[in-house]
């Protein structure tokens with residue numbers, strides 16, 4: 328993440344991946360309603376998606392105060408972006424009671440597993456039946472070797488923090504299905520990333 332001349336942070340990755348993520352989201356997001364974004368980072372995605380999807384309301388969030396200031400600066404001009412809220416995905420006390428979709432881009436590999444556990448539990452609490460949980464990032468897939476670039480990235484993450492690293496799609500789906508989501512749709516994205524899309528199906532299976 329780089330600084331700009333004001334409080335806006337700039338993520339080159341967010342600049343690169345925003346259009347391809349939006350392309351997939353257009354198919355899956357509801358036509359109107361509230362989209363909660365977890366771990367919004369710089370706020371570039373919230374600004375980009377809000378400009379492209381004016382009938383949706385966006386609720387950005389992040390655990391870091393510096394990121395929330397950046398989100399405010401990136402999204403100030405948009406009437407369909409709410410002020411960024413402090414939200415630590417790993418805790419159960421989210422300051423929001425409902426959302427029509429939950430979006431999380433590039434958090435799971437760069438946070439402890441508890442953040443992904445909390446993300447899925449929180450999305451299950453907030454979403455109505457058929458509500459969308461959309462995840463984006465680099466993942467491991469059972470039976471497939473990691474691409475060399477993701478292998479290097481994974482090793483670097485683990486060196487930086489032993490609780491970080493690329494997650495298995497199967498482990499994420501196991502959590503999701505136990506929380507009451509259906510089978511995922513998995514979309515291959517540029518640069519060896521995936522989008523994993525779940526729909527809430529109501530109460531967790533008994």
Ligand SMILES: C[S@@+](CC[C@H](N)C(=O)[O-])C[C@H]1O[C@@H](n2cnc3c(N)ncnc32)[C@H](O)[C@@H]1O
Nearest residue numbers: 341366367368390415416417432433434438442
């Ligand atoms: C690699 S950045 C991705 C930011 C943004 N989504 C993007 O794609 O540009 C990871 C983000 O996860 C956030 N994060 C890490 N742990 C978190 C947690 N437990 N709850 C919420 N956000 C968290 C960080 O503050 C950071 O904004």
